[in-house]
Amino acid sequence: MTGHLVDARLQVRRGTFALDIALRIQPGETVALLGPNGAGKTTALRALAGLTPLSGGHLTVDGHDLDHPEKKTWVPPEQRPIGVVFQDYLLFPHLSARDNVAFGPRRHGVDRRTAHATADRWLERVGLADHGRRKPRQLSGGQAQRVALARALALDPALLLLDEPLAALDARTRLETRAELNRHLTAHPGAALLVTHDPLDALVLADRLVIVEDGRVVQEGDAATITARPRTDYVARLVGLNLYRGRGDGHTVEVAGGFALTTTDTVHGEAFVAFPPSAVALHPHRPDGSPRNTWSATLTDIQRHGDNLRVRLDGPINVAADITPAAAAHLELEPGRELWVAVKAAETRAYTA
Amino acid sequence: MTRRTRVPVPLLVPAALGLVFLVLPLVGLLARTPWSTLPQRLAEPEVAMALRLSMLTSTLATLLCLVFGVPLAWMLARVEFPGRRLVRALITVPLVLPPVVGGIALLLALGRRGLVGSWLDENFGFSLPFTTAGVVVAEAFVALPFLVISVEGALRGADTRYEEAAATLGATRWISFTHVTLPLVAPGIAAGGVLCWARALGEFGATITFAGNFPGVTQTMPLAVYQTMESGDLEGAVVLSLILLAVSVTILAALRDRWLTTP
Numbered sequence: 171m172t173g174h175l176v177d178a179r180l181q182v183r184r185g186t187f188a189l190d191i192a193l194r195i196q197p198g199e200t201v202a203l204l205g206p207n208g209a210g211k212t213t214a215l216r217a218l219a220g221l222t223p224l225s226g227g228h229l230t231v232d233g234h235d236l237d238h239p240e241k242k243t244w245v246p247p248e249q250r251p252i253g254v255v256f257q258d259y260l261l262f263p264h265l266s267a268r269d270n271v272a273f274g275p276r277r278h279g280v281d282r283r284t285a286h287a288t289a290d291r292w293l294e295r296v297g298l299a300d301h302g303r304r305k306p307r308q309l310s311g312g313q314a315q316r317v318a319l320a321r322a323l324a325l326d327p328a329l330l331l332l333d334e335p336l337a338a339l340d341a342r343t344r345l346e347t348r349a350e351l352n353r354h355l356t357a358h359p360g361a362a363l364l365v366t367h368d369p370l371d372a373l374v375l376a377d378r379l380v381i382v383e384d385g386r387v388v389q390e391g392d393a394a395t396i397t398a399r400p401r402t403d404y405v406a407r408l409v410g411l412n413l414y415r416g417r418g419d420g421h422t423v424e425v426a427g428g429f430a431l432t433t434t435d436t437v438h439g440e441a442f443v444a445f446p447p448s449a450v451a452l453h454p455h456r457p458d459g460s461p462r463n464t465w466s467a468t469l470t471d472i473q474r475h476g477d478n479l480r481v482r483l484d485g486p487i488n489v490a491a492d493i494t495p496a497a498a499a500h501l502e503l504e505p506g507r508e509l510w511v512a513v514k515a516a517e518t519r520a521y522t523a
Numbered sequence: 524m525t526r527r528t529r530v531p532v533p534l535l536v537p538a539a540l541g542l543v544f545l546v547l548p549l550v551g552l553l554a555r556t557p558w559s560t561l562p563q564r565l566a567e568p569e570v571a572m573a574l575r576l577s578m579l580t581s582t583l584a585t586l587l588c589l590v591f592g593v594p595l596a597w598m599l600a601r602v603e604f605p606g607r608r609l610v611r612a613l614i615t616v617p618l619v620l621p622p623v624v625g626g627i628a629l630l631l632a633l634g635r636r637g638l639v640g641s642w643l644d645e646n647f648g649f650s651l652p653f654t655t656a657g658v659v660v661a662e663a664f665v666a667l668p669f670l671v672i673s674v675e676g677a678l679r680g681a682d683t684r685y686e687e688a689a690a691t692l693g694a695t696r697w698i699s700f701t702h703v704t705l706p707l708v709a710p711g712i713a714a715g716g717v718l719c720w721a722r723a724l725g726e727f728g729a730t731i732t733f734a735g736n737f738p739g740v741t742q743t744m745p746l747a748v749y750q751t752m753e754s755g756d757l758e759g760a761v762v763l764s765l766i767l768l769a770v771s772v773t774i775l776a777a778l779r780d781r782w783l784t785t786p
Binding site: 253 | 682684685687688689690691692693694695698702703706707
């Protein structure tokens with residue numbers, strides 16, 4: 171357990187939903203808790219902050235037990251060294267930006283002048299030195315987000331929690347704010363946990379990703395590993411890969427009822443095969459030559475995807491393919507059309523499950 | 524395309540009659556006001572005395588209600604405790620109870636021979652009935668539910684996540700209440716306070732039963748109106764009523780835009 175600032179096994183039962191995830195975060199590390207809506211991300215964040223008590227497991231921050239139902243230990247939120255940036259910021263509407271940031275230091279026994287000096291310093295660090303007197307309703311979304319960040323950081327929390335910190339912003343502000351947030355997270359000496367359903371936020375801001383589905387951790391690792399080797403459909407969709415699970419036998423993986431994919435990787439036993447939609451080629455007739463994986467499929471859906479078209483096909487396996495509009499015109503694409511799908515073995519990746 | 528929406532007659536007619544029914548008595552009051560002798564009437568010391576007493580007691584009663592009612596409303600809105608529904612039901616009892624009955628009940632509890640009153644009398648030589656303090660108590664008893672109910676509504680409408688945010692910043696529940704919750708629900712508390720004050724100002728039944736009707740001590744405006752009327756001085760009663768009406772309308776108008784407008 172040494173080296174971990176945060177060591178937790180979060181178990182929360184609520185009705186039929188059960189959250190059970192293990193989390194360890196090192197000092198200076200930013201971890202993203204990524205998952206679909208309803209996966210339990212926010213419940214995990216609330217449990218860490220002390221807003222929802224654990225029903226099992228434990229939470230240790232900086233060597234102190236904050237929540238341990240078995241030992242009947244529970245530290246209330248106001249005594250935890252944990253800061254939270256809430257999804258819609260929750261800046262106190264009756265207080266100025268400066269008083270919002272000074273609120274935490276004031277509650278920790280700091281006198282008014284010192285608290286205001288701290289607040290001014292933090293507002294300056296987030297680039298809002300001249301906005302201290304404004305009320306939250308006079309701030310733009312991006313500014314409010316930065317005040318909320320300053321408010322949480324002004325207490326030098328051992329653990330900083332961010333709940334969808336960019337979700338409430340429009341696309342352009344999000345880009346700037348994300349870069350700025352990244353700067354602050356890098357500078358933050360404590361641990362940080364980012365809860366998000368946006369893979370881009372997670373990839374840009376976090377050192378490590380923890381993917382949660384249905385209250386459980388389904389995959390964990392750095393961005394490169396997860397984007398290269400997704401282990402669930404959700405993750406595969408997030409990173410835009412076709413993903414299949416099956417049984418490997420050398421260079422082939424049987425993925426569905428006798429249908430096998432050929433790969434250049436070697437796997438044995440339970441295995442995943444993944445390849446990007448751009449690796450899929452479509453042909454009006456059965457192709458000859460090099461591609462080792464070919465099968466016949468029915469087109470079910472066409473959608474614009476960037477400059478290309480994303481086509482979905484039913485067959486022995488469901489597959490997404492990206493093709494250029496020119497190729498689409500040539501193929502006369504329409505739902506129900508029979509096509510031949512080809513995927514080069516060299517473009518697939520296989521790995522054990 | 525705009526379409527003229529017609530108000531159905533079965534709704535329009537009762538609505539208009541209802542409005543007339545509410546406004547007509549006020550018109551009657553204004554029509555019968557002796558405008559020419561009004562200045563002398565207003566200058567009479569009894570009028571000033573009753574008005575001052577009414578203002579004083581209803582303001583004190585409102586303060587009393589705020590001190591006890593806001594915490595009570597907070598308990599009802601924020602704390603899960605057994606019997607909460609029962610407590611809420613009990614609070615609404617004075618709301619539906621005829622005020623005279625409330626006055627009798629207050630006498631039995633706080634009167635010289637009452638449950639708590641006898642103990643107060645024996646140990647402190649202190650007796651509430653038939654004193655100005657008794658007026659304040661009677662008015663507070665009747666007005667408290669108005670405050671509790673409207674403040675509880677405001678608290679329930681306020682976003683409790685602000686209190687959670689305050690907690691993560693190190694605020695205890697008490698500090699959260701004073702520094703975050705109270706400022707957030709201040710408009711609701713003000714609205715409740717106004718309702719409470721207006722109810723206390725108009726209080727009659729509980730006051731006359733519990734505190735009696737002594738000019739200068741317990742005779743508030745409504746009691747003065749009643750007594751003047753009883754003594755055959757209709758004009759005097761009209762003048763007093765007009766003052767009460769003017770005070771109420773002024774308060775309502777002053778606060779309406781800030782706190783009392785419903786969206």
